Amino acid sequence: MSNTTPSPVGDIVALEGVTKRFPGIVANDSIDLSIRPGEVHVLLGENGAGKSTLIGMLSGLQQPDEGRILVDGKPTPITSPRQALALGIGTVFQHMMLVPTLTVAENLLLGGPWWQRPRTEELEARVAEISKSLGIVVKLHARVSELSLGEQQQVEIVRAMVRNSRLLILDESTSMLTPQGIEELGALMRRLVEQGLAIVFITHKLKEAAAFGDRISVLKLGRKVGEIPPERFRALGEQEIISEIVELMFGKRKDDPEAAERPLGSVRAEAAPLLQVADLEVAATENAPGLSAISFDIRPGEILGIAGIDGNGQKQLAEALAGQRAATGGSVRLAGAAIETLSVSERSRLGLRYLTDDRLGEGTVGTFPVSINFFLKQVGAAPFWRNGVEQRTEIDRRAGELVREYDVRTPSLKTPVARLSGGNIQKVLLARELAEGAKVVIFNKPTYGLDLANTLASRQRIGDAAQRGLAVLLISTDLEELLSICNRIAVMANGSLVGTVANAEDARTRVGRLMIGLAA
Amino acid sequence: MTGLLSEVFLSALLFGAVTAAIPLLLAGLGEQMSEKAGVLNIGIEGMMLAGAYLGFVGAFYSGSLWLGFLTGVAGGMAVALVMALLCVRIGLNQIVIGIALTLGLEGLTALLHHFQFSRSYPRLPAPNPTVIPTLADIPVIGPAFFKHHLIVYLAVALVFAMRYLYRRTQLGLNLQAAGDKPAALDVAGIDVVKTRTIAVLSTGALAGLGGAYLANVGAGLFIPFITNGAGFLGIVLAMLARGRPVWVLFGALLFGVCLSLTTAMQVAGINIPTDVIQMLPFLAVMIMLVLFGRRASLPAALGIPYERGAR
Numbered sequence: 001m002s003n004t005t006p007s008p009v010g011d012i013v014a015l016e017g018v019t020k021r022f023p024g025i026v027a028n029d030s031i032d033l034s035i036r037p038g039e040v041h042v043l044l045g046e047n048g049a050g051k052s053t054l055i056g057m058l059s060g061l062q063q064p065d066e067g068r069i070l071v072d073g074k075p076t077p078i079t080s081p082r083q084a085l086a087l088g089i090g091t092v093f094q095h096m097m098l099v100p101t102l103t104v105a106e107n108l109l110l111g112g113p114w115w116q117r118p119r120t121e122e123l124e125a126r127v128a129e130i131s132k133s134l135g136i137v138v139k140l141h142a143r144v145s146e147l148s149l150g151e152q153q154q155v156e157i158v159r160a161m162v163r164n165s166r167l168l169i170l171d172e173s174t175s176m177l178t179p180q181g182i183e184e185l186g187a188l189m190r191r192l193v194e195q196g197l198a199i200v201f202i203t204h205k206l207k208e209a210a211a212f213g214d215r216i217s218v219l220k221l222g223r224k225v226g227e228i229p230p231e232r233f234r235a236l237g238e239q240e241i242i243s244e245i246v247e248l249m250f251g252k253r254k255d256d257p258e259a260a261e262r263p264l265g266s267v268r269a270e271a272a273p274l275l276q277v278a279d280l281e282v283a284a285t286e287n288a289p290g291l292s293a294i295s296f297d298i299r300p301g302e303i304l305g306i307a308g309i310d311g312n313g314q315k316q317l318a319e320a321l322a323g324q325r326a327a328t329g330g331s332v333r334l335a336g337a338a339i340e341t342l343s344v345s346e347r348s349r350l351g352l353r354y355l356t357d358d359r360l361g362e363g364t365v366g367t368f369p370v371s372i373n374f375f376l377k378q379v380g381a382a383p384f385w386r387n388g389v390e391q392r393t394e395i396d397r398r399a400g401e402l403v404r405e406y407d408v409r410t411p412s413l414k415t416p417v418a419r420l421s422g423g424n425i426q427k428v429l430l431a432r433e434l435a436e437g438a439k440v441v442i443f444n445k446p447t448y449g450l451d452l453a454n455t456l457a458s459r460q461r462i463g464d465a466a467q468r469g470l471a472v473l474l475i476s477t478d479l480e481e482l483l484s485i486c487n488r489i490a491v492m493a494n495g496s497l498v499g500t501v502a503n504a505e506d507a508r509t510r511v512g513r514l515m516i517g518l519a520a
Numbered sequence: 521m522t523g524l525l526s527e528v529f530l531s532a533l534l535f536g537a538v539t540a541a542i543p544l545l546l547a548g549l550g551e552q553m554s555e556k557a558g559v560l561n562i563g564i565e566g567m568m569l570a571g572a573y574l575g576f577v578g579a580f581y582s583g584s585l586w587l588g589f590l591t592g593v594a595g596g597m598a599v600a601l602v603m604a605l606l607c608v609r610i611g612l613n614q615i616v617i618g619i620a621l622t623l624g625l626e627g628l629t630a631l632l633h634h635f636q637f638s639r640s641y642p643r644l645p646a647p648n649p650t651v652i653p654t655l656a657d658i659p660v661i662g663p664a665f666f667k668h669h670l671i672v673y674l675a676v677a678l679v680f681a682m683r684y685l686y687r688r689t690q691l692g693l694n695l696q697a698a699g700d701k702p703a704a705l706d707v708a709g710i711d712v713v714k715t716r717t718i719a720v721l722s723t724g725a726l727a728g729l730g731g732a733y734l735a736n737v738g739a740g741l742f743i744p745f746i747t748n749g750a751g752f753l754g755i756v757l758a759m760l761a762r763g764r765p766v767w768v769l770f771g772a773l774l775f776g777v778c779l780s781l782t783t784a785m786q787v788a789g790i791n792i793p794t795d796v797i798q799m800l801p802f803l804a805v806m807i808m809l810v811l812f813g814r815r816a817s818l819p820a821a822l823g824i825p826y827e828r829g830a831r
Contacts, residue, residue: 059707061828082709097704099697100820106693111708114691 090160351439366418423454541776546730547754562618565751575732596728
């Protein structure tokens with residue numbers, strides 16, 4: 001890798017074969033990385049690719065299990081945030097790290113020796129100097145809670161500068177900014193690297209990577225799958241870079257076990273659609289994009305995939321269909337009957353099921369036993385409850401059947417569901433939602449965070465459901481997953497569907513092009 | 521009824537109010553510090569009792585009130601150390617540990633006192649007041665406010681010292697950050713556990729001093745359960761004062777007046793059942809909670825143990 005070849009500019013920080021494991025997953029798998037002054041090094045990857053873990057290790061919050069971190073060429077363990085700061089590594093975390101009840105100045109002063117009086121005058125002079133050189137305005141005496149997210153982020157960047165950081169890490173910094181705020185951040189990063197700083201910029205948005213980066217490393221499932229060095233970066237045009245990244249991120253490798261092609265279920269073209277969605281609209285809220293003019297049909301036995309970068313309205317679509325989010329317009333028909341005004345439970349009773357991606361938060365009650373979680377949506381209904389009293393034997397009998405049928409690995413039916421692994425919680429959800437009466441099932445990122453075996457098993461279940469004649473809407477950010485089981489794939493961007501392609505030979509390129517904003 | 525308005529009665533009432541207010545003030549200031557740093561310190565009643573008992577024992581055997589205050593502080597801090605270990609370092613539930621400490625210390629101090637003194641309740645000699653010249657000569661006000669033990673003036677000075685600490689010092693910033701957003705403090709390079717430990721130990725010291733004052737100056741003796749909820753009133757004061765030490769002072773004086781009325785009315789020979797009068801401070805608590813409690817904003821991370829990297 002790059003750190004084996006000596007370069008004119010030395011690395012400020014380099015990672016060598018860094019591995020970090022958490023129970024059940026390998027978050028980072030022998031990662032090499034070189035971070036140099038005057039460069040914006042983009043770390044690109046989907047959720048769960050291991051970006052945040054990498055940042056945690058650089059900022060002293062976590063320690064690697066294997067491999068080493070070199071600072072200025074010397075192996076240096078970073079054991080605490082304090083030490084990271086002392087080494088000149090400043091981090092702007094995805095979640096703001098400012099105390100909302102203190103002023104900007106007080107936040108910048110945090111971390112000084114406790115016996116000292118805060119050196120306000122010194123700080124003011126320093127901040128004036130920094131903000132002038134960066135061309136930004138910092139309201140030192142405003143309370144942090146009064147600032148916009150963009151302003152708070154600038155404060156965090158200024159804080160890193162005040163502490164003489166040589167390396168600035170920006171973790172998903174654009175995720176909460178407006179398009180204009182993103183442009184400003186890009187310009188600010190450029191000015192910072194011109195001053196000789198090194199920047200590590202973490203994002204899952206391809207366009208930002210291409211627009212702001214000098215060097216791009218692509219992470220996938222904890223491994224670094226490729227790097228585009230600055231020389232190549234300069235030689236390529238933006239579109240070429242993007243297509244190269246798409247190749248790295250979504251490209252198929254020969255040894256990829258996920259690539260096993262599944263025979264697609266046949267869909268009878270003459271069958272009437274089970275789910276018809278026409279011009280569905282949802283108003284945007286402060287922290288979620290809206291939906292506009294969403295229309296599609298799904299026939300019995302068909303799997304329609306929704307591809308797209310996370311956060312483009314996929315969750316809103318799923319919730320609007322399930323009835324958890326109010327639609328502001330359009331119609332939803334289930335087997336011909338309009339359901340857009342029905343409640344969540346009425347839709348569920350008619351056969352519309354939704355498997356949330358938030359398995360523990362929204363999908364299950366973690367402290368309840370596995371058995372009860374199977375019937376959460378039927379609480380109070382016969383035969384599991386009679387006259388308001390739980391029918392323990394009936395629940396356990398049926399739960400036992402489901403555990404066997406869906407191969408849920410649980411110590412007992414009474415085990416609190418939160419104690420199971422992600423894969424087994426997903427099986428509980430699958431069993432619950434695919435139970436009697438399901439006609440249309442919406443899966444939102446069904447394999448997110450699961451290991452390979454459980455991922456394949458879940459896909460098998462989804463395929464089987466379609467084979468049984470159910471209509472399936474599969475929302476996923478994993479293109480491989482969509483290509484392996486969908487009949488058609490629609491691409492979502494900014495709350496609308498930008499195109500739908502049949503899952504044929506050229507689907508991969510056509511979907512990829514749609515995802516980055518080109519016509520298929 | 522004329523006795524109610526006489527100079528003697530009023531100054532006795534106010535003098536008693538100040539005496540009763542000082543333990544509440546110290547407890548309130550201590551609790552305020554813990555809460556600012558994000559630790560809900562329900563064990564403060566136990567810390568006060570430890571301070572009262574050890575403070576009394578120290579003063580009784582040494583014959584020096586000041587040495588008694590010192591042992592009282594040490595007693596409060598010893599209990600606080602347990603709290604800091606269990607709740608700050610190990611991260612156990614602050615409410616459960618707090619209650620356990622209070623109940624445990626109630627039993628322990630009563631038991632120790634019984635071993636030592638059996639059923640007798642020896643008294644300490646009356647404390648020597650520090651009379652502030654000229655001010656003490658003002659009618660009513662003078663004898664009420666300016667003829668107290670030196671520690672009273674120091675406690676009031678402490679209010680302003682705390683105000684300075686919170687507003688103007690680095691430690692004050694650190695404490696507030698530890699309570700409002702501990703993760704931000706951590707990434708700023710300051711140890712959250714250490715900061716909170718300092719806060720809890722300070723709480724113990726203040727509560728211990730408050731307890732020692734209660735036994736040595738207020739009552740002149742130790743009886744089991746002598747604090748009688750003073751620590752809990754301190755918690756209420758800290759919550760109502762929302763981080764402002766001066767408010768703790770005013771609140772403590774208000775409660776002090778209510779407590780003092782109990783004795784003063786008996787002195788004045790007014791025939792109201794004492795049970796009714798003894799309810800006054802708690803009635804005042806309820807009224808104040810209704811009036812101001814709604815706006816009380818507590819630190820965001822209050823009661824939540826800090827764990828690095830946990831979301």
